[in-house]
Amino acid sequence: MTRINIGLTEEQRSGVMNLLNQNLADSYVLVVKTKKYHWDVVGPQFRTLHELWDEQYEELSENIDELAERIRTLGGYPTGTMEGFLSLATLKEHSGEIPTATGMVTQLVEDHEQIIRNLRSHVDRCSEEFHDQVSADFLTDLMQKHEETAWMLRSFIEGKALEPDRQKPTETRTLVGV
Numbered sequence: 001m002t003r004i005n006i007g008l009t010e011e012q013r014s015g016v017m018n019l020l021n022q023n024l025a026d027s028y029v030l031v032v033k034t035k036k037y038h039w040d041v042v043g044p045q046f047r048t049l050h051e052l053w054d055e056q057y058e059e060l061s062e063n064i065d066e067l068a069e070r071i072r073t074l075g076g077y078p079t080g081t082m083e084g085f086l087s088l089a090t091l092k093e094h095s096g097e098i099p100t101a102t103g104m105v106t107q108l109v110e111d112h113e114q115i116i117r118n119l120r121s122h123v124d125r126c127s128e129e130f131h132d133q134v135s136a137d138f139l140t141d142l143m144q145k146h147e148e149t150a151w152m153l154r155s156f157i158e159g160k161a162l163e164p165d166r167q168k169p170t171e172t173r174t175l176v177g178v
Contacts, residue, residue: 016130019125026118035057
């Protein structure tokens with residue numbers, strides 16, 4: 001094998017690859033849960049959630065591929081077995097459960113938020129501890145995708161009535177330069 005000389009030591013690359021493999025494992029657990037909920041959802045929200053989770057499943061699959069490719073770029077091999085994923089993942093399976101549609105959404109929100117917290121830590125470590133700004137940027141972009149997905153899912157279950165804008169039509173804001 002040709003020695004990799006990209007300005008990172010083997011120890012730095014190894015540290016980053018360990019973080020990336022944890023993200024890969026969490027992504028695999030999440031993609032399995034998302035697909036399972038896509039199949040199992042019932043009720044008045046069926047069509048909406050079924051289609052939403054199909055889109056999210058596809059995006060997660062792309063993220064998984066990009067994580068694996070980043071690991072290969074750094075000279076490593078991505079985890080590729082369910083046993084490996086489950087041993088590295090911070091997310092937990094919910095075997096034997098079929099929650100309500102709202103329960104499914106709630107669990108997925110919690111999972112995306114866990115991944116976001118992990119990514120936030122991993123971004124800092126990639127940058128500060130391992131000096132790999134490319135991986136830090138990659139994980140930042142991934143975190144943004146999870147934040148958007150979590151927001152969409154949270155919006156589905158918030159269920160609070162929206163308050164009308166309390167500003168009276170006669171009250172206007174002064175625009176600078178007008």
